[in-house]
Amino acid sequence: MQTHQSSLDTPVDEQPETLQPAYWSGVFAMSLCVFALIASEFMPVSLLTPIASAFTVSEGLVGQGIAISGALAVITSLFIPVIAGGFDRKYLLLGMTALMGVSGAVIALSGNYFTYMLGRALIGVVVGGFWSMSAAAAMRLVPAHKVPRALAIFNGGNALAMIVAAPLGAYLGAVMGWRGAFFCLVPLSVITFAWQWRSLPLMPAEPSAHKGNPALQVIGLLSRRHVFIGSLAVGTFFMGQFVLYTYLRPFLESALGASVQTISTILLIMGAAGFVGTSLVNRVLAKSVNNTLIVIPLLMALVAVLIISMQGAFIPVVALLAIWGFIATAAPVGWWAWLTHNLPNDAEAGGGLLVAVIQLSIALGSTLGGLLFDMSGYVPTFAVSAAILTVAAALAFTVSKNLN
Numbered sequence: 434m435q436t437h438q439s440s441l442d443t444p445v446d447e448q449p450e451t452l453q454p455a456y457w458s459g460v461f462a463m464s465l466c467v468f469a470l471i472a473s474e475f476m477p478v479s480l481l482t483p484i485a486s487a488f489t490v491s492e493g494l495v496g497q498g499i500a501i502s503g504a505l506a507v508i509t510s511l512f513i514p515v516i517a518g519g520f521d522r523k524y525l526l527l528g529m530t531a532l533m534g535v536s537g538a539v540i541a542l543s544g545n546y547f548t549y550m551l552g553r554a555l556i557g558v559v560v561g562g563f564w565s566m567s568a569a570a571a572m573r574l575v576p577a578h579k580v581p582r583a584l585a586i587f588n589g590g591n592a593l594a595m596i597v598a599a600p601l602g603a604y605l606g607a608v609m610g611w612r613g614a615f616f617c618l619v620p621l622s623v624i625t626f627a628w629q630w631r632s633l634p635l636m637p638a639e640p641s642a643h644k645g646n647p648a649l650q651v652i653g654l655l656s657r658r659h660v661f662i663g664s665l666a667v668g669t670f671f672m673g674q675f676v677l678y679t680y681l682r683p684f685l686e687s688a689l690g691a692s693v694q695t696i697s698t699i700l701l702i703m704g705a706a707g708f709v710g711t712s713l714v715n716r717v718l719a720k721s722v723n724n725t726l727i728v729i730p731l732l733m734a735l736v737a738v739l740i741i742s743m744q745g746a747f748i749p750v751v752a753l754l755a756i757w758g759f760i761a762t763a764a765p766v767g768w769w770a771w772l773t774h775n776l777p778n779d780a781e782a783g784g785g786l787l788v789a790v791i792q793l794s795i796a797l798g799s800t801l802g803g804l805l806f807d808m809s810g811y812v813p814t815f816a817v818s819a820a821i822l823t824v825a826a827a828l829a830f831t832v833s834k835n836l837n
Contacts, residue, residue, distance in 0.1 A: 455574070455575040455576060455579055456574045456575065456632060456633065456634055457575070458628075458631075458632035459574050459629070459632040459633040459634065460571070460574055460575065460583045460586050460587070461586060461628075461632075462625065462628040462629045462631075462632045462633065463526075463567070463570065463571075463574075463586075463587055463590075463629070463633075464586050464587050464589055464590035465590060465624070465625050465628060466526075466530055466533075466563065466590070466625045466629065467563075467567075467587050467588070467590030467591050467594070468590035468591070468593055468594045469530075469533060469594075469618065469621045469622055469625050470533060470556075470559060470560060470563060470594075471590070471591050471594035471598060472594045472597075472598040472601070472602075472618065472621075473533055473536065473537060473556050473559075473618050474502060474556055474560055475594075475598045475602075476598060476602045476614065476615060476618070477495065477498050477553075480602055480606045480611040480614060483606060483610070483611045484549070484611050487611070488545060488546040488549065490546050495546075495549075498549060498550060498553035501550055501553050501554050501557060502553045502554065502556050502557035502560060503557060503560075503792050503795070503796060504557065505554050505555075505557025505558050505560075505561060506557045506558075506560040506561035506564075506788065506792050507561065507788075507789045507792045507793060508561065509557065509558045509560075509561030509562050509565070510561035510562070510564065510565045510784070510785040510786075510787075510788035510789045510792070511785055511786070511789050512785070513561065513562055513565040513566065513784070513785045516562065517566070517638065519638045520638060521635055521636055521637050521638065522566060522569070522570060522573070522636035522637075522638065523629075523633045523634065523635055523636050525562075525566065526563070526566065526570065526629060526633065527626060527629055527630060527633075529558075529559045529562050529563050530559075530622055530625050530626045530629060531622070531626055532555055532558065532559050533555075533556065533559045533618070533622045533625075534618065534619045534622030534623060534626070535555060536552045536553075536555035536556040536559065536618075537552070537615050537616060537617075537618030537619045537622065538552075538616065538619050539551060539552035539555065540552035540553070540612075540615045541612045541613070541615040541616035541619070542612070552615075560788075561785075561788055561789075561792075564784065564788045565784040565785040565787075565788050566784060567584075567587055567769070567784065568584065568769045568772045568773050568783070568784045568787075569784060570636065571583040571584050571587065571769075571773070572773055573634075573636050574633075574634070580770070580773050581715050581718045581719060581722075581766065581770045582715045584715075584766050584769045584770060584773075585711055585712065585714055585715040585718075585766045587769075588711045588762070588763075588765055588766045588769075589708065589711050589712060591711070591762070591765070593708055597704075602614050605617060654776070654783060654786055655786070659775065659832050660775065660776070660783070660786075662828055662831055662832040663771060663775070663828075663829075663832045664786065664787075664790050665828050666726070666825055666828035666829045666831075666832060667768050667787060667790050667791060667794070668790045668791075668793070668794040669794070669821050669822075669824050669825040669828060670729075670730050670764065670768075670794075670822065670825035670829075671790075671791050671794035671795050671798060672794040672795075672797050672798035672801070672821055673730065673733070673734070673798065673818050673819075673820075673821030673822035673824075673825055674733065674761055674764075674798065674818070674822070675794070675795045675798030675799050675802065676798045676799075676801055676802035676805070676814060676817055676818040676821060677737055677802065677814065677815050677818035678757075678761070679798070679799040679802050679803070680802050680803065680806045680811070680814060681699075681700070681754070683806060683811075684806075684811045684814075684815075685699060687810070687811070688744075688745040688750075688811060689745055689747055689750060699751055699754060702751065702754070702755050702758070703754050703755060703757065703758030704758060704762075705758075706755045706756070706758040706759040706762075707758040707759060707761065707762025707763070708762070709759060710758070710759040710760060710761075710762050710763035711762050711763045711766060713763070714763035714766045714767065715766070718766065718767060718770050722767060722770050722771055722774060723829075723833040725767045726767050726768070726771060726829040726833070727826050727829045727830050727833065728826075729760055729761075729763070729764045729767065729826075730764075730822040730823070730825040730826040730829065731822070731823065731826045732756075732760050733757060733760055733761060733819075733822050734818075734819040734820075734822035734823045734826070735819075736753050736754075736756055736757045736760075737757075737815045737816070737818045737819035737822070738815075738816070738819050739753055740753050740754070740815055741811075741812055741815050741816060765791075768787065769787070772784060772787055798821075801817070802814050802817075802818070805817055
């Protein structure tokens with residue numbers, strides 16, 4: 434009888450599909466990396482004022498550090514097949530983790546605004562590269578029927594970071610200064626690097642199912658009808674979500690008269706609900722990816738409409754926002770599952786396309802929401818969010834025959 438190979442140095446590709454081991458320690462190491470990555474990406478949100486003061490620039494200019502990280506994430510996600518090349522994916526992920534630590538150190542030690550922006554650009558590269566490879570990595574860490582669970586664990590790190598990143602950044606900034614807050618990301622990156630080094634198996638590069646320029650393969654995937662419609666569905670979902678979500682704080686201040694402490698509590702409740710939703714969504718996806726991707730935007734559209742109808746009633750609105758957080762944070766797990774079901778032979782190129790679509794859609798949604806909120810307030814803003822989310826549900830229904 435053949436004995437089970439447990440060595441972490443045995444390439445995944447050499448394991449028969451029926452005997453593929455589950456590297457759950459590697460999955461949790463990746464989840465910790467997601468936590469550190471999201472915390473790094475959104476740390477400036479709660480530290481804009483002291484950073485601006487240190488560099489004698491406006492808070493708006495400091496805020497562009499988030500924009501540049503998003504721009505680099507889009508570029509990296511589109512060109513990850515070229516960047517990755519024939520590198521073993523284990524070492525590429527380790528390189529991304531190391532670069533995350535370098536980014537934190539560069540920002541913490543930056544002597545001017547340009548160096549700060551350089552550090553933010555580095556974290557953008559990590560965001561685009563890591564998320565583009567995450568689905569493909571999950572497919573190689575666990576058996577096929579366990580991939581949705583692995584993706585849910587990845588996104589659990591995301592949800593947890595969304596809960597604590599902003600308040601933790603503000604606290605650390607008050608205790609040790611904004612540079613100290615960013616420097617705390619360095620030892621976290623080191624711990625993550627060590628865990629991934631120990632727990633991830635070798636993951637040699639796999640040839641794509643399609644020949645030609647790897648970068649063009651990312652965009653070339655859109656020539657497939659179900660991928661094109663699926664990308665539209667992903668894009669409209671995130672656009673609709675961030676039309677509303679980005680402007681929750683001014684809504685809570687103007688419609689509910691909420692104080693800063695109350696707003697922080699509400700956002701914490703939403704984040705906690707999102708963490709629970711991410712933990713449970715795997716069970717729903719196991720029954721039907723199709724229905725999950727259709728129902729989620731419909732429920733979020735309903736929540737947006739109900740919030741409008743409540744006209745500032747505090748407790749009902751907070752309850753609805755908790756429901757929104759529960760649903761919205763779990764949604765990305767469904768779309769990554771869609772990717773692994775539909776593009777099993779092009780998971781990295783598909784991941785790059787998905788990340789690019791999501792990043793662009795978040796930017797478009799935030800911009801549109803800002804224009805609407807400034808001109809007309811929260812009612813039309815939330816109504817447009819509901820309309821876009823309804824379109825996302827319709828597109829998900831259209832592509833559902835291609836979802837397994």
